[in-house]
């Protein structure tokens with residue numbers, strides 16, 4: 082009972098409650114985004130925001146209990162839980178600070194990475210919780226070493242001790258929460274009556290087509306709050322009509338088709354949340370109408386702030402203790418991860434603690450752990466991370482491999498690689514080579530990997546809460562171009578793997594998008610083009626099955642082994658994870674095998690620069706690993722010569738030949754030499 086309410090965790094999460102989402106940005110006549118901007122403007126620091134909490138909290142309540150259940154598809158009896166932000170607060174907590182942006186990004190847009198979270202800010206429902214949680218404060222009191230030792234026990238996943246500790250504090254908390262709930266219910270009952278008057282609008286009226294002027298008025302925030310409420314109510318009502326055949330027969334207006342209702346609700350959702358119509362329809366089609374509504378709602382609130390312990394440098398228990406001592410309120414992210422910590426509140430900037438600077442953790446969204454967990458790279462393997470910047474997953478892989486073996490961390494975007502290099506140095510990763518290729522070319526560069534991760538560039542429809550610009554800037558063209566690139570990249574990933582690998586032979590394909598076009602359809606394409614791979618279980622303990630059929634398209638049955646993650650079901654960023662096993666060589670004519678990986682003995686013989694790498698990116702001359710072009714050229718020349726010598730070619734002889742060609746000289750060696758000298 083109380084335990085689950087109090088200790089609401091990220092891991093294997095329960096569906097989100099609608100009340101949590103509805104942080105009513107619905108100020109008079111404002112779009113969601115504008116209202117958010119407005120509230121940020123008015124509440125620049127957490128303290129101020131919190132002082133407004135009560136009023137907001139009132140606003141946030143769903144109009145009716147019934148409506149709440151309809152929208153979220155859950156009811157209290159069905160185990161609906163309060164939002165994740167209803168976490169424990171210390172009785173005397175220091176002022177919270179705005180948390181920094183994540184160290185990693187899950188799509189190729191920089192905007193995704195620029196979001197800032199405020200765990201105690203306007204999006205939370207913590208009004209009143211401070212008092213309520215007095216009794217629980219000692220669990221998170223940094224002085225209570227015993228409590229935290231128990232919480233982060235040796236095997237990192239012990240929950241017994243955690244529960245005992247929690248139980249001791251739960252009675253007072255439960256009483257307080259129950260009282261709050263009773264008050265809310267009384268209030269809701271009063272509102273119910275009021276709402277019944279307001280919303281008892283004839284279906285005909287609800288479905289009246291808006292004139293262009295009216296639609297424009299919504300866009301320009303000229304509508305008054307009641308109209309926005311009515312829009313929301315109409316979405317609710319239409320969703321109810323569309324729920325199933327019975328409801329349609331019962332509630333639909335005579336003469337109106339399902340398609341008309343659908344068109345209406347899409348239009349309303351676009352206006353209410355600010356999506357372009359194409360994307361709205363695409364996302365709406367993924368779910369049942371009520372689930373789609375929950376998805377759109379979930380995109381309006383940020384996901385929990387999570388950090389990943391860097392086990393190269395520390396243990397989660399020690400890190401947790403160190404951060405608690407600094408006034409951070411946290412708890413393990415869930416049983417599914419041994420390295421994640423969910424941050425509820427922090428008195429210090431998480432991107433500037435000594436532990437952060439010493440590389441003990443990285444800010445990383447919980448769902449970004451999943452592709453690496455599925456890949457499960459082993460010690461001493463050779464692994465390729467095809468699209469790796471800024472390195473959240475590369476550094477996770479390095480930690481799982483205990484800094485052994487070798488990771489090729491590639492990204493085609495040199496400027497994004499700056500973050501990758503920074504993270505690699507900060508986190509003490511030493512088994513990684515950074516490359517800057519278009520990954521479609523990779524099998525021609527080097528192959529024979531034990532495992533490959535393709536965390537593909539994508540539209541970012543899973544991270545709309547982080548980057549609301551996706552709502553308007555992703556168009557039909559993106560959903561043609563991106564899958565095209567993703568398919569090419571996936572084939573290259575497959576062709577880069579050594580199917581005879583004794584320990585591996587695996588490829589993980591992931592995106593932070595939820596569209597079928599970028600996920601199942603890409604995987605299906607690869608299965609058709611590469612009969613030498615099959616899908617296997619990801620090994621992930623939670624997640625919705627991949628789709629095997631979608632809008633008339635039938636996919637391979639094995640796609641059910643892929644996993645989908647949604648903000649509204651797991652309170653994590655939207656994600657897709659699939660895992661392939663390569664069972665045979667790539668077909669002739671494919672990119673595979675053009676250049677295979679050199680054998681270990683050959684690598685040892687190669688002309689390798691053994692000078693120490695600078696400790697930090699700042700020490701480097703430029704951010705891309707400190708190489709300058711001239712220096713680079715020298716290394717390339719040396720490596721080329723070594724390769725030539727191995728092939729039995731005299732590099733000097735070839736140099737003369739090249740110089741001749743450069744100068745357009747076809748004649749005698751003398752002129753070639755001359756030009757070389759003059760140069």
Ligand SMILES: C[S@@+](CC[C@H](N)C(=O)[O-])C[C@H]1O[C@@H](n2cnc3c(N)ncnc32)[C@H](O)[C@@H]1O
Nearest residue numbers: 187188468469470471472473474493494520536
């Ligand atoms: C989703 S992000 C990768 C995030 C990264 N895996 C992490 O965990 O930090 C996708 C990356 O793909 C890179 N990218 C886009 N097109 C590429 C291509 N053709 N070859 C290699 N990388 C590419 C982008 O620069 C971007 O950094």
